[in-house]
Amino acid sequence: MDITQAIKERKSIRAFKPDPVKLELLKKIIKQAQRAPSWANTQPWEFAVVTGKKLKVIQEACVQRGAQDMQNSQSEVARPYDFPEPYISRIKKLQASESRGRTREMTKEDFEARFADNARHYGAPACIYLLVGKNFIYQDEGVNAWSMYDCGSVVQNIMLLAVNYGLGTIAQAMAVVYPDIIRKELGIPEDKLIALGIAIGYPDWDAPINKGTRDREPLDEIAKFYGF
Numbered sequence: 001m002d003i004t005q006a007i008k009e010r011k012s013i014r015a016f017k018p019d020p021v022k023l024e025l026l027k028k029i030i031k032q033a034q035r036a037p038s039w040a041n042t043q044p045w046e047f048a049v050v051t052g053k054k055l056k057v058i059q060e061a062c063v064q065r066g067a068q069d070m071q072n073s074q075s076e077v078a079r080p081y082d083f084p085e086p087y088i089s090r091i092k093k094l095q096a097s098e099s100r101g102r103t104r105e106m107t108k109e110d111f112e113a114r115f116a117d118n119a120r121h122y123g124a125p126a127c128i129y130l131l132v133g134k135n136f137i138y139q140d141e142g143v144n145a146w147s148m149y150d151c152g153s154v155v156q157n158i159m160l161l162a163v164n165y166g167l168g169t170i171a172q173a174m175a176v177v178y179p180d181i182i183r184k185e186l187g188i189p190e191d192k193l194i195a196l197g198i199a200i201g202y203p204d205w206d207a208p209i210n211k212g213t214r215d216r217e218p219l220d221e222i223a224k225f226y227g228f
């Protein structure tokens, strides 16, 4: 598949078919994605790839934990709590686009159901958890941002390669907000940061939640060109 086509087609998938993803295909994707650039070729990424019963246990434990206390995220990745402009407007625009076509306001029950779907990794048959050594990502000055940048590159490679092989993905902060659940189930040691989950599987294209695409800002708002 042409790279521009893969970029155009990639979007976050929030409903998957139950069909399993073959181990060999996941290995191939990760091996190819490893060509991502990284700071001094440090390749700070590691992956824990899970499917089947083990993943189901994690997904349902996350749903249960979320239902007990939605606000109680134990994410090991610093997240924003302050949303200045222009970011807050972009979030609001996204929320407005999501409610379009709905005949009524989102109720508390709708919100809880959406939260549970998110905690369940949208029911994906496989998940690639991204791990980073804490001794590298945490420096005296704070978080080593270059490593996060490197991880973003490899994650994007995974997501584009997935499209190439007929799969869909969603990068999910929500998949790793209860890292103790993942640690316990997979035996991941404390010195690894569980940075992100990439839910992966065959998209359910009939699901309304997978329809449409999310907007991007106009080019002149985000890029300036000099010396042309």
Ligand SMILES: Cc1cc2nc3c(=O)[nH]c(=O)nc-3n(C[C@H](O)[C@H](O)[C@H](O)COP(=O)(O)O)c2cc1C
Residues within 6 Å of the ligand: 010, 011, 012, 013, 094, 118, 170, 171, 172, 173, 174, 175, 196, 213, 214
């Ligand atoms: C680091 C990261 C974390 C994300 N976490 C979540 C998440 O927990 N739940 C979710 O539904 N979407 C999550 N997303 C998906 C974004 O909402 C999505 O990428 C964005 O709205 C743009 O839509 P698109 O991917 O379909 O183009 C995450 C994306 C990134 C890059």
